[in-house]
Amino acid sequence: MAAANEDEILEGFLCPICKADLKSASQLTSHFESLHQEEQDVLKSLKDIFGKAKKIILNNDENDLKETFDRALKFNYQEQAYYSQEQVIGVSRSSTDYFKAVRSARLERYATETNKLLIRLDKLVCNMPSEPNLRKQYEQEVVPWLDGSSVKLCPNCAKTFNITRRKHHCRLCGSILCHDCSLFLDLNIARAIVDPSAAISAEVQDQESLEKNGLRLCEHCYNLVELRKQIQDSRNAKTVVMTAYEQMRSLMEQAKPAVAMYEKMCQSLFDGETTYNLSDVNAMRGRIGKLAEGIDLLSKQIAAHPSTPGTREARLHAAIRQAAAHYIKEDLLSLRKLPTEAQIEEVRRQRYERAEKQIQMERQRMEAEEISNETAGASSAAMVDHDDDDPLLEQMNIIRGYIKEARRELRFEEVAILEANLKELKKEYQFLKLSNRS
Template structure:
């Protein structure tokens, strides 16, 4: 198909126009400029009408046309690559990564010991903070808060930790509000810091007693307060006692709550989560325990069944056929339960978004494979 932008042809002026200045478009014959309306008609017309003519000039015109088209496409491609390179240059923060050269691996240094040192210091700091808060909680819940006079209760609370001087804190450290006659200062009973009424938090006494009882149980067992993760929380409710709704806060009396800052409350809630995680094992661990229990029963009953089967097949009367049949039914039920448990373990979390860690999925597949081999 040739358009008005085609190279000059016989009978046309410069720019693909005819001698009359008219621009023609369509399936035009390159020699006689006849419009054939389709590719098939154009091919048939050229073979019938111009097959014997010298088409050297035509070949030259086609080469010229293709050359111009090629140059135009090359220029367009270069422009697109230039735009893409400039975009990459901008997006990569001013670094043209396409011009980087491959570099050999240089010297390496193991930072494991340094990491362990910094991690140990961080853990020690966390343990010290937790121990201080737990000891102060123990003191704050050691007396009957409901029957104690408010003035005496406040004096006992001030004896637990030194309170920050009011004159040293003109603004709330959390929200930045300036303290006035109407916006009073409130002290955290655990660290002594100051906050405004909008930023103060309250801890239920039941929540404090839950944490301190874990400490007492650990100390009685001969461990440290931080070892309470292994013994605390048995028989306790799994719900979060520290996070109360507005209605429950309104129902509680002031004597049943301990004022705290957001920082201390966050540390204690994290401690509670760790206790609950110790008490509640993951689903995969529960299923695996059941799986191991079934496998242990099979390993205990299978030799007895084989012994019965060999004796009965030999024609001996030591065992009864009914007992062997019942034992076989029990084994078949255990096999089915092992298969079901291993299948459930293998499909845990596959429908969730996001899915579990690849190592967790690999562990589940290996458990399923091990159970399959055992059944075989």
């Protein structure tokens, strides 16, 4: 660097004689040798200056490189010593703070914004009026709307607002948008988002009814709410094993009363009752057999589900299969053996004979009481038997029709109730008939 005068400062590879800028050291040396040969002493001193400067620069670079290399080597030795030392059991390091710092940059802003929208959504769907004008006023009270007097274009599509393209507001953030840029959220889905335990209606609304009854949202708010719904659905989604296990438990719950009903029907046949017949009991046994097949099939599907051998999941699948097989063997396949037709007829014949004897004894008792009663003869003579017009017979025929229909649909609990009513009517009819004959 050299100074041409007191006010100007020149920089670069300048010739000390003519002050020309030669851009590089080689050009400066050749320029000085060709044009300023008489000043050889100056040239020698110039070469010495360049040599010393070069040596200093190279030494500094080597020192910096050596220092950097030594520092890296020292760090490497420390790192190897840390990982090679024996780890003490029970000692741990927490990376929670580091994890939060990394996560917050991407998720915290969206999580906070989504939570604000969910709080507003909860306030909107709670106690929302059904009348349109009151509903609009209620929505403005929950979420203040932006003043759109100075807004001339839709912020989303940049189209001009006019008579046909009116201004609308997002119900969650209050921003302004046009109808074409609006998205509508079903109120049933909105209630399910803020309250996951609420049941969602299976009714599918068309676009017109959705625009009329749904919540108008901007694209940003709609995407955030939809993302929260997808997260809820993924958390509540059932695995294949869980679905199969629930179906298997449902079949077991159906089999329990079916087995109890089968035992009741078998006992009725062994007692000689006419409430059920052999075909009814066989139908119930077939129903139990189908339930056993379904339970067995579902338990095999659970056991065959892919899992790593020896893991807790594999042991759980095997335990479910073993429990299902034990239940089928002990509760569904060990049913009482049915009696034969001959055995049923014999028991019913004996039961009929006992009933006839009881009726005969009751008839004799009533005849004895009638003879002892002096006024009973006149009143009994006036009685006339009208079996064809007896309302009890009509009612019994109606009940028989109900019993036939219930048997056809395997509603054996209803059959038992109807048969009990029919027995009571038969007893009453027999009693009236005996009284008339006496």
